[in-house]
Amino acid sequence: MDQQVKANGNCSGRVVEGPTNPMVTPLLTDLYQFTMAYAYWKANKHQERAVFDLYFRKNPFGGEYTVFAGLEECIRLIANFKFTEDEISFIRESLPGSCEDGFFDYLRGLDCSEVEVYSIAEGSVVFPKVPLLRIEGPIAVAQLLETPLVNLVNYASLVATNAARHRFVAGKSKMLLEFGLRRAQGPDGGISASKYCYLGGFDATSNVAAGRLFGIPLRGTHSHAFVSSYMSPDEIIDKSLRSADGSSSCEDLVSLAQTWLSKIQWSSSLRGIFGETNQSELAAFTSYALAFPISFLALVDTYDVMRSGIPNFCAVALALNDLGYKAVGIRLDSGDLAYLSCEARKFFRAIEKEFGVPGFGKMSITASNDLNEETLDALNKQGHEVDAYGIGTYLVTCYAQAALGCVFKLVEINNQPRIKLSEDVSKVSIPCKKRSYRLYGREGYPLVDIMTGENEPSPKVGERILCRHPFNESKRAYVVPQQVEELLKCYWPGSSDKPREDLPPLKDIRDRCIKQLEIMRPDHMRRLNPTPYKVSVSAKLYDFIHFLWLNEAPVGELQ
Amino acid sequence: MDQQVKANGNCSGRVVEGPTNPMVTPLLTDLYQFTMAYAYWKANKHQERAVFDLYFRKNPFGGEYTVFAGLEECIRLIANFKFTEDEISFIRESLPGSCEDGFFDYLRGLDCSEVEVYSIAEGSVVFPKVPLLRIEGPIAVAQLLETPLVNLVNYASLVATNAARHRFVAGKSKMLLEFGLRRAQGPDGGISASKYCYLGGFDATSNVAAGRLFGIPLRGTHSHAFVSSYMSPDEIIDKSLRSADGSSSCEDLVSLAQTWLSKIQWSSSLRGIFGETNQSELAAFTSYALAFPISFLALVDTYDVMRSGIPNFCAVALALNDLGYKAVGIRLDSGDLAYLSCEARKFFRAIEKEFGVPGFGKMSITASNDLNEETLDALNKQGHEVDAYGIGTYLVTCYAQAALGCVFKLVEINNQPRIKLSEDVSKVSIPCKKRSYRLYGREGYPLVDIMTGENEPSPKVGERILCRHPFNESKRAYVVPQQVEELLKCYWPGSSDKPREDLPPLKDIRDRCIKQLEIMRPDHMRRLNPTPYKVSVSAKLYDFIHFLWLNEAPVGELQ
Structure with a gap:
C-alpha cells in the first residue's frame, strides 16, 4: 500500500485529524459508488444537491434502545476526504476503459467542502427510523460516502450498545473489563471494540494499542x-x-x-x-x-x-x-x-x-x-x-447479533422529496429533509422522538403536539412536552458559515452515554419484554409521506 | 497515532512487508503479555525456550471442517516485530512505576530473530486440535505474539470457512460476490472479509480498497x-x-x-x-x-x-x-x-x-x-x-457464529512438555512439541490427521499405523496410508538456517483452498449431520499425554 499523504482536514478554522485506522480512505467504499458517480457525472447530474438519512430499522439484541457511536470517525473521514493520484489511477483501472478523462479530473478536485453533516451527538441513546446522520451535498460525493459512513457507524453503535447492555445486567458497582482482542473480527474489530465498549460503559480494556490510541485504562x-x-x-x-x-x-x-x-x-x-x-x-x-x-x-x-x-x-x-x-x-x-x-x-x-x-x-x-x-x-x-468481569468473545463480536442494519437513504434531491418503496412497510423510507426532536415528559423521561419537515415550527415546551406513527394511521398521541431537545446538530458545515459542534473527547462521550441511559424510563431498558420507545412524525409530515407513497407506487391490475 | 517507521523484515535474504493494516503493531496485544514478560524478565526466565501451539477446538457453523487463513499476516507481523521508542514509553507508563529500566532496554532490542514459526499452508482444510501454527522461541516474546496471532487467524479462518460453505451450497457454476463492507465489523472487518471470502472461493468483491490491496476482481x-x-x-x-x-x-x-x-x-x-x-x-x-x-x-x-x-x-x-x-x-x-x-x-x-x-x-x-x-x-x-449472488451481512459478520475459538497453548518449555488441564476434557491441551501428518486412503480422500512426538518416526506409505483418539481410550483405528503429508512447514526460521516456505500469492492460496475442499470425502462436507473427520495421536503420544495428566492433576479427598 502506498503511503497516504493527506492534509489535515480544516473547517471553520479547526483541524480534524485523519481516521484512526489509516485503511479508512475514500477507496474504502463499494465499486458501485464510483460507477454511479461516473453515470451522474456523464449525465451532468453529479452536482445536484441531495439529502441522505443514515438510520437503522430495528434495535439490536431484542432490546428497545441503541447507543449511537462512530460519529467522530465519520467526521475524520469527511474532513480529510481527498483522492491521491494512485487512488485515482486505481479507480480508472477498475472502471470500463470507455470512461472519459474529465471524470478523473473531477475526482482529482473532489473533497467534502460542499457537504454538510448533521448528526445526533455521539453517545446518545437512539431509536429506529430517526436519522443518526443527515448528509447534504452534491449527490456524487454523498454517494461515495455512503459505504464508509455506514461501516463506521454500524459496528461502533452495535458494540457500544452491547457494552451498555452488559453494564445494565452487571450493575453499576461492578468493574467491567473488555478482554476481546484475540477473538475480535480482525485487528481493528479489536481496537474499535475496545473504544466503543469503553464508550458504552466498560471501565478498562486489555488491549494495549487501544489504551494508547484512546486513553482507555488498561488491565491485565x-x-x-x-x-x-x-x-x-x-x-x-x-x-x-x-x-x-x-x-x-x-x-x-x-x-x-x-x-x-x-x-x-x-x-x-x-x-x-x-x-x-x-x-x-x-x-x-x-x-x-x-x-x-x-x-x-x-x-x-x-x-x-x-x-x-x-x-x-x-x-x-x-x-x-x-x-x-x-x-x-x-x-x-x-x-x-x-x-x-x-x-x-x-x-x-x-x-x-x-x-x-x-x-x-x-x-x-x-x-x-x-x-x-x-x-x-x-x-x-x-x-x-x-467484583469484576472480564468479557471477551460475546461482547466484541456481538455474538448474539453480529450486525446492525444501518442504511443510507436518499430523502431529497434538488429540493424534491424522494421515497424508497418496498413491499415490506418497515423498509419504506421517510422522505424529506427533516428535523428531529426528543420530547420529555413531566417526570424527566424522554417520551417520544418526533420528525417534522424542515420548515415546520419546532415543538414548544407546554404546547400540545400530535405525534403520529409514520406508517400506522391508527397510532397517534398528543404530547405536551416539558422539554424539547433538537437532535440533529451540525458537525460538518462544509463551506457554509453554520456554527459547528465540537467533537468531544471519548471520556465525555462515555459520560453522555451513561447519563442518557440513566434517564430512560426503566420499562424501555429491561431485558425481558421491554416497552418500545415511540418514534413519530408530525401530522403534516405524515400526510406528505402518504401522498408521495400513493404517487410513486404503480397501480396493479388484477387478472 | 505517531507514524510507525519500520525496516522491512528480512529473513533468509528475503524481505517480508509489514502487516496490511498499519494498526497491527507489537502493541496490538493484551496488557498481560507485557506484565508476564516483565515477570519472566525479572525472574531471568524470559529467554527460556518455549513451544506454543495455536489451534481451535471446534469447527464453526455446525460443520466438520475449517479453512485455515491469516498466515501471511502473521508472518508479516513477526518479520517486522520491533518496538518504537514511543511504544516503549507507552508500555513504561502502563506498567507499575516499580518496573526496572533493564526491562525496557530488553524490549528495545527485541525482535523475532530467535523465534521459529511452523504452520500448515494457508488455504488448507483443517480440523480441531491439530496445531495450525507452532511457535518456538524465548517465552517472553512468544507470549507477546499470542494475542495478535490469535486475532489474525481467528476471523480470517472463520470468514474463509463461511465463504467456502456458501460456495458449497451455491454450487460451482454460480458467481459469488461479496458485498459486505457496509455491515462488516469495522473498516478492516470489511477489508479482511473481502480478502478471506475470495480465498474461500468467492469470485469478486464490491470493496474497492480490498480490490486494490489484494487484486481481487471488483463488481458493482x-x-x-x-x-x-x-x-x-x-x-x-x-x-x-x-x-x-x-x-x-x-x-x-x-x-x-x-x-x-x-x-x-x-x-x-x-x-x-x-x-x-x-x-x-x-x-x-x-x-x-x-x-x-x-x-x-x-x-x-x-x-x-x-x-x-x-x-x-x-x-x-x-x-x-x-x-x-x-x-x-x-x-x-x-x-x-x-x-x-x-x-x-x-x-x-x-x-x-x-x-x-x-x-x-x-x-x-x-x-x-x-x-x-x-x-x-x-x-x-x-x-x-x-446466476450470481451478492452476499453481505451474514457472510462477513459470520452471523451464524461470530467467532472461532482459536487458542495458543504452551506445550513445552526448556524441552519439558507441559499440559493445560481442565475439568472440561475438550479443553485439555495436547502437550509436547509435535509433528502432524495427514494420511490419505486408497480413494484419494484424507482419512485422518495424526500428531506424533517430534522425534517419532513419521508414518510411512503402505505401513500400518495405530491412530488413537487423544482422550478417549476406546477410540482407535489402524490405518495403512496411501499417501502421507506432513502438515507443519517452516514459514519463519528466525536465525536458524532451516529452509523457509514461500508466502504464495492470494490467488494460489485460493486455488489450494478450492482443491483441498474438492478432495474431501463428501460426508464430511454435507450441511446436515456431517461425519466428523478423525483427528488422532500416535500410541506413544497417547501414553505420554495420560502419564502427564495423572502427574499434574491433584488427587482429591472425599469427605
Whole structure:
C-alpha cells in the first residue's frame, strides 16, 4: 500500500485529524459508488444537491434502545476526504476503459467542502427510523460516502450498545473489563471494540494499542501459560523482596509463602479443604508477586481452584502482607463461577479471621470465561461474590447479533422529496429533509422522538403536539412536552458559515452515554419484554409521506 | 497515532512487508503479555525456550471442517516485530512505576530473530486440535505474539470457512460476490472479509480498497438511490450514443427505449403483464446505459420488479441491442427471489422469441438481499433462475457464529512438555512439541490427521499405523496410508538456517483452498449431520499425554 499523504482536514478554522485506522480512505467504499458517480457525472447530474438519512430499522439484541457511536470517525473521514493520484489511477483501472478523462479530473478536485453533516451527538441513546446522520451535498460525493459512513457507524453503535447492555445486567458497582482482542473480527474489530465498549460503559480494556490510541485504562495480569511455564519453586533464583515501606527485606519470599501454605493447611477452620497444592503454580504466583508486589492478582484455575489455586494464592498474599503489601485478588477463568466465587470468598474471610488480616475477606474476585448478558444474569440469580468481569468473545463480536442494519437513504434531491418503496412497510423510507426532536415528559423521561419537515415550527415546551406513527394511521398521541431537545446538530458545515459542534473527547462521550441511559424510563431498558420507545412524525409530515407513497407506487391490475 | 517507521523484515535474504493494516503493531496485544514478560524478565526466565501451539477446538457453523487463513499476516507481523521508542514509553507508563529500566532496554532490542514459526499452508482444510501454527522461541516474546496471532487467524479462518460453505451450497457454476463492507465489523472487518471470502472461493468483491490491496476482481453497478434520484426522462440532456462498432449514432436513446417499451407493452406474448412503468426508473436506467453501454446491469426492484423494473430494463436493453451492445442483466434485491428470478427468466425468453434477439433469454440474474447458507439452500429447493449472488451481512459478520475459538497453548518449555488441564476434557491441551501428518486412503480422500512426538518416526506409505483418539481410550483405528503429508512447514526460521516456505500469492492460496475442499470425502462436507473427520495421536503420544495428566492433576479427598 502506498503511503497516504493527506492534509489535515480544516473547517471553520479547526483541524480534524485523519481516521484512526489509516485503511479508512475514500477507496474504502463499494465499486458501485464510483460507477454511479461516473453515470451522474456523464449525465451532468453529479452536482445536484441531495439529502441522505443514515438510520437503522430495528434495535439490536431484542432490546428497545441503541447507543449511537462512530460519529467522530465519520467526521475524520469527511474532513480529510481527498483522492491521491494512485487512488485515482486505481479507480480508472477498475472502471470500463470507455470512461472519459474529465471524470478523473473531477475526482482529482473532489473533497467534502460542499457537504454538510448533521448528526445526533455521539453517545446518545437512539431509536429506529430517526436519522443518526443527515448528509447534504452534491449527490456524487454523498454517494461515495455512503459505504464508509455506514461501516463506521454500524459496528461502533452495535458494540457500544452491547457494552451498555452488559453494564445494565452487571450493575453499576461492578468493574467491567473488555478482554476481546484475540477473538475480535480482525485487528481493528479489536481496537474499535475496545473504544466503543469503553464508550458504552466498560471501565478498562486489555488491549494495549487501544489504551494508547484512546486513553482507555488498561488491565491485565497473567495467563495459564505463565503458570504452567514454571516447574517448581527451585527455579526462582532471586527470592528477595524489600518491604513496602523499604524498612526491611525478606530474603526468601518462596520460603515465606511455603510457611504460610502449611499454616493454612493446618489451620483449624480451613483444615481438610485441600491436600497438597501444585508446586509449579506456587512458584508462578511467587514469581509474579516478586515482579509486582504492589498489584498481585493471580489466575487460580490452572490446576484446581479450591484444592490448589486459592490456597497457593492466599499463601503468597499472606507472605506479601507480612512485608506490608496488600494483594489485589484472584481471577477465575473456568468452572462454576457463582459457586467458586462464594467458596473463595468464604476462604478469604476464614483467613481474615484465623490470621487476623483485616480486609483479606474483601479480596477482589474477577471472573472471565465466555461471559455474556445471559451468564451475568444467571450469576445474579444464583448469587455470587464476583467484583469484576472480564468479557471477551460475546461482547466484541456481538455474538448474539453480529450486525446492525444501518442504511443510507436518499430523502431529497434538488429540493424534491424522494421515497424508497418496498413491499415490506418497515423498509419504506421517510422522505424529506427533516428535523428531529426528543420530547420529555413531566417526570424527566424522554417520551417520544418526533420528525417534522424542515420548515415546520419546532415543538414548544407546554404546547400540545400530535405525534403520529409514520406508517400506522391508527397510532397517534398528543404530547405536551416539558422539554424539547433538537437532535440533529451540525458537525460538518462544509463551506457554509453554520456554527459547528465540537467533537468531544471519548471520556465525555462515555459520560453522555451513561447519563442518557440513566434517564430512560426503566420499562424501555429491561431485558425481558421491554416497552418500545415511540418514534413519530408530525401530522403534516405524515400526510406528505402518504401522498408521495400513493404517487410513486404503480397501480396493479388484477387478472 | 505517531507514524510507525519500520525496516522491512528480512529473513533468509528475503524481505517480508509489514502487516496490511498499519494498526497491527507489537502493541496490538493484551496488557498481560507485557506484565508476564516483565515477570519472566525479572525472574531471568524470559529467554527460556518455549513451544506454543495455536489451534481451535471446534469447527464453526455446525460443520466438520475449517479453512485455515491469516498466515501471511502473521508472518508479516513477526518479520517486522520491533518496538518504537514511543511504544516503549507507552508500555513504561502502563506498567507499575516499580518496573526496572533493564526491562525496557530488553524490549528495545527485541525482535523475532530467535523465534521459529511452523504452520500448515494457508488455504488448507483443517480440523480441531491439530496445531495450525507452532511457535518456538524465548517465552517472553512468544507470549507477546499470542494475542495478535490469535486475532489474525481467528476471523480470517472463520470468514474463509463461511465463504467456502456458501460456495458449497451455491454450487460451482454460480458467481459469488461479496458485498459486505457496509455491515462488516469495522473498516478492516470489511477489508479482511473481502480478502478471506475470495480465498474461500468467492469470485469478486464490491470493496474497492480490498480490490486494490489484494487484486481481487471488483463488481458493482448502481443502488436504489441512483434510481430514485431521477425524476423523469426529461432530465437527460445528452441522449446520444454511438453504436458499439462506431459506425453510427443514435441521437436519442431515451426515445428509442420508450419505443421499445411500448412495443413490449403491446406485444402479443407479453400483453397485460404490466401497465405503466415508473418513468423515473426508465430515466435512471437509460442514463446508466448511456454511461456504461458495454456493461449495462440494472437494479430492478426500486418500485416493482415485474410491473416496472423488468419491462424498463428490457426496453433499455433492446435499445442498446439496436446499437450493437449486449446488456449484462439485472439485480434483484428484495421479494421472493426464487419466484421473481423465474418470472424474469420467462420474460427474457419471451422477448428473445418475440423480437428475435438471440441470447436475450440468457440475460444474467443477480440476487442479493440478506442471503445466507439457509436462503441459498431454500432457493435451490424451490428452483430459481439466479446466476450470481451478492452476499453481505451474514457472510462477513459470520452471523451464524461470530467467532472461532482459536487458542495458543504452551506445550513445552526448556524441552519439558507441559499440559493445560481442565475439568472440561475438550479443553485439555495436547502437550509436547509435535509433528502432524495427514494420511490419505486408497480413494484419494484424507482419512485422518495424526500428531506424533517430534522425534517419532513419521508414518510411512503402505505401513500400518495405530491412530488413537487423544482422550478417549476406546477410540482407535489402524490405518495403512496411501499417501502421507506432513502438515507443519517452516514459514519463519528466525536465525536458524532451516529452509523457509514461500508466502504464495492470494490467488494460489485460493486455488489450494478450492482443491483441498474438492478432495474431501463428501460426508464430511454435507450441511446436515456431517461425519466428523478423525483427528488422532500416535500410541506413544497417547501414553505420554495420560502419564502427564495423572502427574499434574491433584488427587482429591472425599469427605
